[in-house]
Amino acid sequence: MxxxxxxxxxxxxxxxxxxxxxxxxxxxxxxxxxxxxxGNARExxxxxxxxxxxxxxxxxSLKELxxxxxxxxxxxxxxxxxxxxxxxxxxxxxxxxxxxxxGKVYNLLTAKSS
Amino acid sequence: MGETNQNLYSGSFNIxxxxxxxxxxxxxxxxxxxxxxxxxxxxxxxxxxVSYEAEINVVSYAKKAVVNLTVNSGTVQIEVIxxxxxxxxxxxAMQEGWSTADQKIREMGFGAGMGLCNIKNYSDDFHITSEVxxxxxxxxIIQTP
Numbered sequence: 071m072x073x074x075x076x077x078x079x080x081x082x083x084x085x086x087x088x089x090x091x092x093x094x095x096x097x098x099x100x101x102x103x104x105x106x107x108x109g110n111a112r113e114x115x116x117x118x119x120x121x122x123x124x125x126x127x128x129x130x131s132l133k134e135l136x137x138x139x140x141x142x143x144x145x146x147x148x149x150x151x152x153x154x155x156x157x158x159x160x161x162x163x164x165x166x167x168x169x170x171x172x173g174k175v176y177n178l179l180t181a182k183s184s
Numbered sequence: 185m186g187e188t189n190q191n192l193y194s195g196s197f198n199i200x201x202x203x204x205x206x207x208x209x210x211x212x213x214x215x216x217x218x219x220x221x222x223x224x225x226x227x228x229x230x231x232x233x234v235s236y237e238a239e240i241n242v243v244s245y246a247k248k249a250v251v252n253l254t255v256n257s258g259t260v261q262i263e264v265i266x267x268x269x270x271x272x273x274x275x276x277a278m279q280e281g282w283s284t285a286d287q288k289i290r291e292m293g294f295g296a297g298m299g300l301c302n303i304k305n306y307s308d309d310f311h312i313t314s315e316v317x318x319x320x321x322x323x324x325i326i327q328t329p
Contacts, residue, residue: 104240105298108233109305113225121293128208132215132232134225149205 071095071179073137073160076116080164080174082139086151087160093136097179100172104129111135118172122146127153137161139175141168192221193255199242201268204292207243210251211236214262221255227328230306231260234324237299238264244289245269246319260326270316278304278312 074091077084084091096114101107102121111117113134119126120141127150130138137160140146146154146161154161164171195217197210215232223231235251242249246268254261271277278300285295304310309325 102293103296103298104293105237105296105302108236109298109302113229119293123204123292125204125207125292125294128212128236132208132211132236133229 073116073162076175076178077162079178080171082162082164085140085146085161085163086154087137087158090137090158090160093160095136095179098172098175100168108133116175118168118175120144120168122150124149124153126150127157127159130154130159131157135159139164139171141166141171190257191254192257193217193253195253197251197253199239199246199249199251199264199266201242201246201248201266204243207240208236210239214251214253217253218255218260223255223260223328227260227326230326231262233306234303234326235262235264237302238262238322238324240294241299241320242266242268244285244294249319258328260328262322262324262326264320264322266319266321268319270318271312271314271320272316274312274314 073093073095095116098116099111100118102119107129111133114136117135117138122144139162141164143165199210211232214235215228218228218231246266249264249266252263276282280301281297283295283297289295307324308327311323314320
């Protein structure tokens with residue numbers, strides 16, 4: 071499933087990286103500890119987090135994640151969006167908390183692949 | 185197959201302690217160098233993980249560090265030599281969840297006591313030595329085809 075389908079279905083706000091929503095999403099990972107994501111997320115995953123500082127872009131880029139979804143309407147810091155644009159990492163925002171958003175993304179990804 | 189131990193790349197990078205804004209730049213550099221050398225993607229990502237974790241440790245705790253990247257046919261070696269407080273008990277520091285990070289570091293989602301474990305798990309060979317009051321020396325090796 072492409073990021074743009076998830077954006078459309080869940081009504082996510084696209085803060086940056088709108089030109090890179092054609093990336094294929096292979097799974098998801100939810101977490102606010104950067105080393106946890108570094109160790110356990112996989113290439114092509116969407117990362118659900120409430121961290122908004124610029125280091126999330128380095129993690130997403132180094133791990134080749136598909137994109138980042140911020141929860142609870144959290145907005146990224148300005149440096150975060152600048153870095154994300156440069157690194158071609160989409161940053162999306164949801165008004166849902168992590169638990170609900172993870173469930174919805176999980177259902178979308180598993181429904182599509184079954 | 186190339187000659188064994190043929191050197192494909194040697195280079196050094198500097199990391200500035202305390203600067204979270206530039207954290208990740210050295211790892212990004214290493215990643216792009218390895219990609220250009222044609223190292224397979226999964227191994228490039230392993231190298232990116234170990235170098236990023238080491239970089240974050242330097243930024244979080246040390247004054248500065250030098251990173252030496254040596255790519256030979258068959259191995260990628262990343263050495264991180266920092267000037268910093270050192271680690272009094274390496275066995276303890278290697279335990280998942282053990283951390284001396286302050287509140288500011290933890291609020292950013294770092295300092296969860298997972299960094300050295302990630303480095304160990306994603307390296308094929310990992311050495312750590314440390315001297316209190318001087319610094320810490322990490323050596324990570326990833327095998328390549």
